[in-house]
Amino acid sequence: MGGRMNSSERVRILDSTLREGEQSPGVSFTNSQRLQIAWALDYFGVDAIEISPIISNQHREACKTMTKQGFKAEIVAHVRALPEDVDVALGCGASSIAAYHSVSDIHLKHKLKVSREVAVERAVKTAEYAKAHGLRMRFTLEDASRADPKFLQEVAKRVSEVGVDRISIPDTVGTMLPSGMYNLVRIVKDVVDIPIDVHCHNDLGLALANSLAGLEAGASQIHTTVDGLGERVGIASLAEVSTALTIAYKMRLNLKLEMLRELSEMVRQYTGLNIPPSKPLVGDNAYKHKAGTHLVGVIREPSTYEIVPPATVGNRRRLVFGELVGKSGALFLLRTLGLDLGEEDARKLARGFKRLMKGDLFELTFDENMEREMIKLQEQIQRDPVDDQKR
Numbered sequence: 001m002g003g004r005m006n007s008s009e010r011v012r013i014l015d016s017t018l019r020e021g022e023q024s025p026g027v028s029f030t031n032s033q034r035l036q037i038a039w040a041l042d043y044f045g046v047d048a049i050e051i052s053p054i055i056s057n058q059h060r061e062a063c064k065t066m067t068k069q070g071f072k073a074e075i076v077a078h079v080r081a082l083p084e085d086v087d088v089a090l091g092c093g094a095s096s097i098a099a100y101h102s103v104s105d106i107h108l109k110h111k112l113k114v115s116r117e118v119a120v121e122r123a124v125k126t127a128e129y130a131k132a133h134g135l136r137m138r139f140t141l142e143d144a145s146r147a148d149p150k151f152l153q154e155v156a157k158r159v160s161e162v163g164v165d166r167i168s169i170p171d172t173v174g175t176m177l178p179s180g181m182y183n184l185v186r187i188v189k190d191v192v193d194i195p196i197d198v199h200c201h202n203d204l205g206l207a208l209a210n211s212l213a214g215l216e217a218g219a220s221q222i223h224t225t226v227d228g229l230g231e232r233v234g235i236a237s238l239a240e241v242s243t244a245l246t247i248a249y250k251m252r253l254n255l256k257l258e259m260l261r262e263l264s265e266m267v268r269q270y271t272g273l274n275i276p277p278s279k280p281l282v283g284d285n286a287y288k289h290k291a292g293t294h295l296v297g298v299i300r301e302p303s304t305y306e307i308v309p310p311a312t313v314g315n316r317r318r319l320v321f322g323e324l325v326g327k328s329g330a331l332f333l334l335r336t337l338g339l340d341l342g343e344e345d346a347r348k349l350a351r352g353f354k355r356l357m358k359g360d361l362f363e364l365t366f367d368e369n370m371e372r373e374m375i376k377l378q379e380q381i382q383r384d385p386v387d388d389q390k391r
């Protein structure tokens with residue numbers, strides 16, 4: 001992949017927790033939850049928040065209220081490519097919409113039972129209608145990743161001629177590899193000159209990689225949801241995308257990353273769904289350190305095993321004490337407990353841990369006081385040679 005990012009165009013994040021996220025099996029928010037999520041996302045700093053007003057009266061109400069909140073984020077009303085859906089968005093006071101229509105033959109033939117010509121006609125008609133009403137508009141080429149590239153280009157060209165402001169290229173079924181997503185964005189960029197969104201489903205676990213590949217090919221807006229919620233197994237997660245852009249791409253996006261864990265907890269509380277402890281950045285295990293060599297590394301200098309400090313994403317560091325704890329881990333524990341014992345005692349404690357039972361015995365969670373304490377303890381333990389190679 002080769003650095004085709006256009007640096008003059010700032011990369012944007014569109015969060016679709018309230019639209020795609022609500023398509024997660026088992027998820028439905030109340031309007032006050034929708035608003036609280038929208039407020040939190042706006043405060044976090046996403047550029048756009050998407051909601052679908054066509055689902056129910058409740059969704060229409062939520063969409064209306066959100067457009068009146070004076071958010072910094074753009075509120076995008078997500079609708080089908082039908083003029084009457086555009087009317088629904090207008091009725092909510094929306095100034096920005098996204099209309100979607102499938103472009104793959106498999107969808108046209110089996111889902112919509114319409115020809116390619118009808119698809120183009122609907123897309124163009126809806127775009128003309130929305131633009132005539134002064135709306136900012138994104139057009140989504142649904143199932144773009146399985147469409148005939150020539151037809152994909154044709155629809156992209158036709159809607160851009162009508163004046164749509166952005167085009168979304170979704171990998172609707174999550175079938176792409178990063179190189180394929182890169183090429184897909186290039187194919188569309190070759191024929192249109194408007195900003196491009198990528199919306200990547202996670203069916204192969206490649207949603208984040210594919211979103212970033214799309215970005216490298218020149219897309220300028222990535223779709224996310226909190227914890228990656230969405231249809232089936234969802235799309236790229238807000239935490240992963242925003243942190244990757246910040247630390248791996250070194251972009252300054254003005255995001256309050258320290259809210260990420262809290263955002264995840266809030267949404268989990270509303271959905272009643274748990275996330276796996278192994279969830280990157282916001283999961284319970286994201287900052288747990290267990291093996292003796294890892295403990296000694298982290299005690300001496302956390303960056304030995306952490307890509308960003310836990311506080312950066314609002315998470316906590318935890319040290320796991322059990323059979324894998326080494327001498328330095330044991331010494332750290334003794335000092336933390338205020339026991340001024342020596343190295344030999346630490347060694348015995350480490351052996352004792354091994355004898356006690358298999359597995360994890362307990363965790364030390366770090367609050368701010370502990371962090372300060374750790375710095376002091378680090379200095380003492382710094383002096384000990386590493387003998388934890390063998391745990």
Ligand code: HCA
Pocket residue numbers: 020098100140142143168169170171172173197199201223231
């Ligand atoms: C869906 C549609 C969509 C639309 C994405 C977009 C997709 O499956 O309900 O508007 O950018 O994945 O194609 O979510």
Ligand code: CU
Pocket residue numbers: 020170172199201230231235
């Ligand atoms: Cu989707």
